[in-house]
Each structure stands twice: as C-alpha cells, then as structure tokens.
Amino acid sequence: MLQIKDVSITFNEGTPDEKKALQGINLELHEGDFVTVIGSNGAGKSTLMNVISGNLVPDVGGVIIADKDVTNLPEFKRSAYIGRVFQDPMAGTAPSMTIEENLAMAFSRIRKRKLKPGVTKSRKAEFREHLKTLNLGLDDRLNAKVGLLSGGERQALSLLMATFTNPNILLLDEHTAALDPSRAALITNLTKEVVAEHGLTTLMVTHNMQQALDLGNRLIMMDKGQIILDIRGERKQELTIEDLLKEFQRIRGEQFESDRAVLG
Amino acid sequence: MLLSLFGAVESGIIYAIMALGVYLTFRVLDFPDLTVDGSFVTGAGVAAISIVNGVSPIVATLLAIVAGFIAGCITGLLHTKGKINALLSGILMMIALYSINLRIMDSPTVSLHSQPTIFSQLRDIWPAGIDSFFNGIFEAVGSRAPATWVIVIFMFVVVLAIKFLTDYFLKTEIGLALRATGDNQRMIRSFSANTDNLIVLGVGISNAMVALSGALIAQIGGFADVSMGIGMIVIGLASVIIGEALFGKKTIAIATIAVIGGAIVYRIVVTLALRVDFLETGDMKMITAFIVIVALVAPKLLQARKEKKRRIQKRQALGQVREGA
Numbered sequence: 001m002l003q004i005k006d007v008s009i010t011f012n013e014g015t016p017d018e019k020k021a022l023q024g025i026n027l028e029l030h031e032g033d034f035v036t037v038i039g040s041n042g043a044g045k046s047t048l049m050n051v052i053s054g055n056l057v058p059d060v061g062g063v064i065i066a067d068k069d070v071t072n073l074p075e076f077k078r079s080a081y082i083g084r085v086f087q088d089p090m091a092g093t094a095p096s097m098t099i100e101e102n103l104a105m106a107f108s109r110i111r112k113r114k115l116k117p118g119v120t121k122s123r124k125a126e127f128r129e130h131l132k133t134l135n136l137g138l139d140d141r142l143n144a145k146v147g148l149l150s151g152g153e154r155q156a157l158s159l160l161m162a163t164f165t166n167p168n169i170l171l172l173d174e175h176t177a178a179l180d181p182s183r184a185a186l187i188t189n190l191t192k193e194v195v196a197e198h199g200l201t202t203l204m205v206t207h208n209m210q211q212a213l214d215l216g217n218r219l220i221m222m223d224k225g226q227i228i229l230d231i232r233g234e235r236k237q238e239l240t241i242e243d244l245l246k247e248f249q250r251i252r253g254e255q256f257e258s259d260r261a262v263l264g
Numbered sequence: 265m266l267l268s269l270f271g272a273v274e275s276g277i278i279y280a281i282m283a284l285g286v287y288l289t290f291r292v293l294d295f296p297d298l299t300v301d302g303s304f305v306t307g308a309g310v311a312a313i314s315i316v317n318g319v320s321p322i323v324a325t326l327l328a329i330v331a332g333f334i335a336g337c338i339t340g341l342l343h344t345k346g347k348i349n350a351l352l353s354g355i356l357m358m359i360a361l362y363s364i365n366l367r368i369m370d371s372p373t374v375s376l377h378s379q380p381t382i383f384s385q386l387r388d389i390w391p392a393g394i395d396s397f398f399n400g401i402f403e404a405v406g407s408r409a410p411a412t413w414v415i416v417i418f419m420f421v422v423v424l425a426i427k428f429l430t431d432y433f434l435k436t437e438i439g440l441a442l443r444a445t446g447d448n449q450r451m452i453r454s455f456s457a458n459t460d461n462l463i464v465l466g467v468g469i470s471n472a473m474v475a476l477s478g479a480l481i482a483q484i485g486g487f488a489d490v491s492m493g494i495g496m497i498v499i500g501l502a503s504v505i506i507g508e509a510l511f512g513k514k515t516i517a518i519a520t521i522a523v524i525g526g527a528i529v530y531r532i533v534v535t536l537a538l539r540v541d542f543l544e545t546g547d548m549k550m551i552t553a554f555i556v557i558v559a560l561v562a563p564k565l566l567q568a569r570k571e572k573k574r575r576i577q578k579r580q581a582l583g584q585v586r587e588g589a
C-alpha cells in the first residue's frame with residue numbers, strides 16, 4: 001500500500017548546520033498494516049511523515065502509494081490518498097466553522113469540490129451517525145463552532161475527519177502527545193477501534209513507548225535518520241519497554257564502540 | 265435633513281457591494297487586500313469608457329465586473345505564486361492599477377453627461393406611481409422629496425441578491441474550503457484543497473464586487489475619476505467593522521447583512537458629521553478614521569464594563585449570603 005524507496009533528505013546541505021534528516025530509508029507497508037514509529041527527538045520521524053504527506057520532497061528516492069508514484073505530487077493532491085491527524089489539537093480542524101462544516105470539508109477530501117451545498121440533510125444524518133461512534137455527545141452539537149470544543153474533543157473530531165472517508169494511508173503524528181493522560185487514553189482507544197473497523201493502513205509516530213507496544217502489528221525505531229529496528233508480528237506482541245531500551249543500547253552501543261575504534 | 269439622509273442611504277447601499285467584497289478578503293480569507301483602491305476605479309473607468317463608446321450600460325457594467333475580477337486574480341497570483349506578502353501584493357497592484365486606469369480611461373476623468381446609464385434606462389421604464397407614493401410620505405412629514413426612488417429600490421434588490429448569493433456560495437463545498445483557507449490553511453490542504461487557487465478565486469470575486477460598486481457609483485455620479493478610489497479600502501473596512509459592532513457576526517448570513525448595514529450607517533454618520541458647523545468636506549477622511557476607531561474600541565469598553573458589573577453583582581450576592589449566615 002505504501003512504499004518508501006531509498007529516501008534521503010538533507011537540510012542546509014553544505015553549511016555547518018547540515019543535517020541528514022533521512023538516510024536511505026526503505027519501508028513497505030502492506031494493506032492493513034499498523035506500524036508504530038518511535039525514536040528520540042531529531043531521529044527523523046517527523047521528516048518521514050512530511051515526506052509521505054508531501055510537505056517535503058525527498059532529495060533522492062521515491063514514495064509510492066497504492067501503486068502510484070506520488071513523489072512529485074503536491075501536498076494537496078496527495079491528500080486524496082492520505083488521512084492525517086496532527087500533534088496540535090488545533091491543527092486538524094477549522095475553529096471558526098461548525099462541526100458539520102468541518103465534517104463536510106473532510107467529506108470532500110476524495111471528491112472534487114463543487115458549487116453545491118456542503119452540508120445537506122442526508123450528509124447531516126451521516127455525520128451524526130459517525131459522531132455517535134465517538135461517544136462524546138458531539139452528535140447533538142452539529143452546529144457548534146469547533147473552536148468551542150476542548151482539545152480532546154477536537155482531536156477526536158480530527159481523527160474522525162481523517163478516517164471516515166477510508167484513506168489509503170492514515171498518518172498519526174504524535175496525535176495524543178498534547179492531551180492529558182485520560183484524554184490521551186480515550187484517543188488511543190478510538191484510534192485502535194477506528195483502524196480495526198476500517199482496516200486502515202496506518203503509520204503512527206509516538207513518544208510513548210507503551211503506546212507503541214500496545215498498538216499495531218509492527219514497530220520501527222528510528223535514529224539519526226535511519227530505521228534501526230523493525231519488529232513485527234508475534235515478536236512485537238511479546239516485546240516490553242525493557243527489551244526496547246536494551247535493543248537500542250545494543251545497536252547504538254555497538255556503533256559507539258566501532259566509532260571509538262575508528263577514532264582510536 | 266431627511267433628504268440628505270436619503271442620499272446617504274442611497275450611496276450607502278451601493279458602497280455596500282464594495283464592503284461585501286472587503287468582507288470576503290479581510291474576514292473570510294484573512295487576506296488584507298489593498299487592491300480595492302485601484303479596482304474600484306477600474307470598475308468605474310471600464311464602465312464609463314464602455315458607455316461613452318456606445319456599449320449598453322448593462323454590458324458595460326458586466327465588463328467592469330470582469331476587469332475587477334482579473335485585477336483581484338493578479339493580486340492573488342502575486343501572493344500565492346510569487347510568494348509576496350499579502351499586504352505588499354495588494355499595494356503593488358493598487359499602484360499599478362493607477363496607471364492602468366489612466367490608460368483605460370485615456371484621461372483623468374470620463375464624463376457620462378447625457379449618456380445612458382443603468383439608472384437612466386431604469387427610470388424610463390419606472391412606473392411613476394411608485395415615486396409619487398413614496399414622495400407622498402416625505403411630503404407628509406414636511407420634507408422635500410427626492411428626485412427618484414428608482415436607485416434606492418433597485419439597489420436594495422441588487423444588494424440583497426448579492427448578499428444571498430454570497431451566503432449560498434460560502435456554504436457550498438468550494439465556499440467551505442475558501443473559508444477554511446482563511447481559518448486553517450494547513451488543515452484544508454490536508455483535505456486536498458488547493459489553497460493557492462482558492463485564494464486567487466476569493467480575491468478575484470472580492471475585487472469583482474468592488475469593481476461593480478465602482479461602475480454603479482460612476483453611473484450615478486455621472487463621471488469616473490482616476491482618484492475616486494483613494495481611501496476606498498478604509499471605507500470598506502469601516503463598514504465591515506461598524507456592521508459587526510452593531511449587528512453581530514454570529515453566522516455568515518448575519519455577518520453579510522451586518523456589513524450592508526454598516527455601509528449604510530457609515531454614510532449616515534458621515535452625512536450627519538458634515539452638517540456640524542465646524543467640520544468641512546475635507547475633514548471626511550479624519551471623520552472616517554474616527555468612526556473606525558470608535559467602532560473598534562467601543563465594543564471592547566462596553567464588554568469590559570459589563571463584565572465588571574457582573575463581577576460586582578456576584579460578589580455582592582455572595583456577601584449578602586455570608587451576612588445572612
């Protein structure tokens with residue numbers, strides 16, 4: 001469903017601030033894969049997300065979604081394949097517009113926008129059904145401005161907006177990081193449900209190792225613009241935070257040793 | 265007195281079309297577009313020169329709308345494709361339009377004296393009964409009657425039609441995306457909307473409205489002048505701000521009617537102010553600035569006072585309960 005082939009990207013090339021954000025990344029997601037991505041700050045997780053969403057164009061390499069090469073497709077065209085939820089709960093919705101209008105815009109993600117009303121009676125009924133699945137009482141507040149909702153409610157709405165049109169790829173960029181623990185747990189559960197229900201191919205970045213272990217069928221760890229660990233299937237189910245830390249130490253420790261050998 | 269108020273309402277409704285255009289850029293798109301000063305004259309100039317050259321007034325007005333749309337689109341392109349700051353793209357277009365307008369009109373002023381206009385044509389088919397009916401009301405309260413009611417009634421119909429079209433448009437799928445472009449660009453891009461095209465379209469429509477307003481003003485005043493657009497953007501803004509302060513902005517439908525109301529109120533206030541003895545015609549820009557400042561500051565002061573009163577009441581109520589206990 002998603003293929004990332006040999007993608008490299010370097011920021012500020014040739015200056016003292018040069019940063020190799022991604023170095024020859026290869027990643028393939030099959031339909032229905034739910035991959036969690038962990039790694040420290042600056043590991044390249046967000047850059048990877050931006051390359052997939054079309055926010056950044058890779059220096060070399062390509063991105064293929066649903067057998068279509070989208071490497072040079074601008075962000076807004078690529079969004080036809082991609083549902084996204086951002087870290088900032090304010091980023092995924094239009095605050096001065098109503099819940100139903102926001103949903104109507106999400107509805108148009110995979111259709112050409114026309115000069116006909118965005119919110120119709122039949123769509124309203126559909127939106128209400130979708131909102132009911134969130135169990136937040138938003139289905140009674142279709143005409144409320146989204147700016148009046150709490151961060152958790154907005155993020156739940158963002159998640160719904162990103163998923164109810166069945167995107168080929170769902171990108172979640174630390175989408176629970178800005179919420180309090182109970183809201184974060186709520187969104188995490190919703191994520192689990194909605195991905196399972198639609199069988200969405202998902203890539204989720206998180207800083208929460210427990211979350212990365214609980215969700216999905218595959219886990220990758222990034223560091224310095226490379227994928228340094230890729231665990232899937234049964235092995236992932238048995239994985240603990242302990243194991244992850246050890247594994248990180250082992251891989252990066254080895255490299256540290258070899259660096260010292262070179263320098264020594 | 266009543267007659268000059270009538271005149272204020274008359275021109276107020278025509279400037280309301282321009283104010284709706286300004287509302288579209290400033291409020292909906294969040295794009296401070298200064299093209300207005302130029303595109304207003306473009307509309308007036310295109311309409312005037314077309315009429316002088318024998319084009320029918322209605323077609324001339326339509327040509328003015330197209331010219332305004334193109335001018336707005338260029339501003340939008342400068343901003344989106346040229347990556348020029350929004351304010352600066354508007355300013356650049358505004359000064360470029362000054363020269364372009366001179367070229368269009370071929371002289372600083374084009375007179376429409378004894379030429380047909382939309383309004384003169386309407387007056388020809390206007391049933392006299394309507395005028396005498398309304399004039400009867402004016403005479404009953406002891407005022408001189410205006411020359412004709414055709415402008416005011418026709419313009420009310422036109423402005424309301426534009427208002428309802430705007431309301432409808434802003435609720436269509438494209439309209440929703442346009443509003444989201446002004447609200448949260450990153451979000452609407454992630455829902456596959458081409459924000460660049462939407463900005464170009466929005467600024468284009470806005471300036472089409474401004475040009476229409478200019479074309480109508482030229483036909484009422486009987487001339488187009490290359491400097492008639494100076495300060496137009498401030499008048500448009502004043503209308504939007506006054507309207508929102510007086511009538512609210514809760515929904516699109518309320519906001520657009522508020523803008524129309526604001527444009528009329530602005531004209532009335534200016535007319536009344538100019539009747540004050542120590543103020544002269546030249547003070548008009550200062551009066552405008554003053555009105556905008558009042559419209560911006562007064563609602564905040566009122567709100568603060570209301571909050572304070574509420575707090576004092578709440579504390580007093582609490583104090584009484586404690587005393588009682």
